[in-house]
Amino acid sequence: MPKIKFTFTDNYQRGMLLVENRVKYAQRLDTAPLSSALKRYVVERSYLSDDENYYCFELFDSRLERRLEFRSVDELLSYNAQVGDFELFIDKFTVVPLHHTLIVGQTGSGKTYGVYSFLLQMLSKPVQYHLYLADPKGSSLSILGDMIAPDCTAEDVDDIVTLLREFNDEMDKRKADLKAKLATKLEASYLDFGFNPYVFVFDEYASFQSVVQAMDKKHRDEVNKLISQIVLQGRQLGFFLFVVMQKSDSTSLPTMIRDNLPLKIVLGNAEQQTYVTAFGTGVEIPSRDFRKGEGVYTFPRIANTPKLCAFSYLDFDINAAFRAKRGLCNNPRSSKGA
Structure with missing residues (x-):
């Protein structure tokens, strides 16, 4: 028998199973459904140790609640203060660096609340985040933008393109x-x-892209160039793109852009093709019945294969919370911040 080691953290909520690598077990360990033998524990992801002498299986207690619940804005602000100025939290176990992000999910999957959570965190940091909001359907994000960044919010496609130009202009100055x-x-x-x-x-990037595709080639090329420059040059400069949509297939989101959005989140019980376009082929998705705001994500060095996540439950007046942040999103047109 191979050597087997267990270690646990967080009061036995999370753990690590190490199984000694043996030639005769190698292929079987690659595909073994170990969760079925671990009682309440579930394998979240697996990989070989650096010396390839052990298979490493990250475990979590299936009974634990990943989701954070905030009864007031102050509770969210208090929790956010424990996170880095350039980091964002998703749930109790997931904190990610600020980076280009793709959020995918059908209507009712919790995408909007996920965006609210991220924006409230950004507006509550001790450093100032300059926010630009594009909502081609003129729904909740545009209403929110009118509260916190009216000069940097757009609904009409032409206005969104103008906003992209201004964002790129600021990036060129940086x-x-x-x-x-x-x-x-x-x-x-x-x-x-x-x-x-x-x-x-x-928000609703596919809606924007459908209008852009009907434009003449000169305008299509300009839009693609503006967005490509953000995803290719933005990380070092501190300029980031968050794309929110229902599906991320190549007809709605060019493959080059999607591949350069390191943080990918798929919420809700999505179709298999939705997972394939977001994460690539041959990726195993945890088999679960996802509630609103729950899903899976990938991010380099943190989750190279899809891991579970659950956005916070915001049990307070969200509109009032954002109204209180009015004016904290500095408008670079009128006041040049760092």
């Missing part, structure tokens, strides 16, 4: 500022020099 500083510290980023982040949140 590029010039950062280039002057990189002479003192190569391979540094906006974080190393105290620059504030810029975030462009794009």
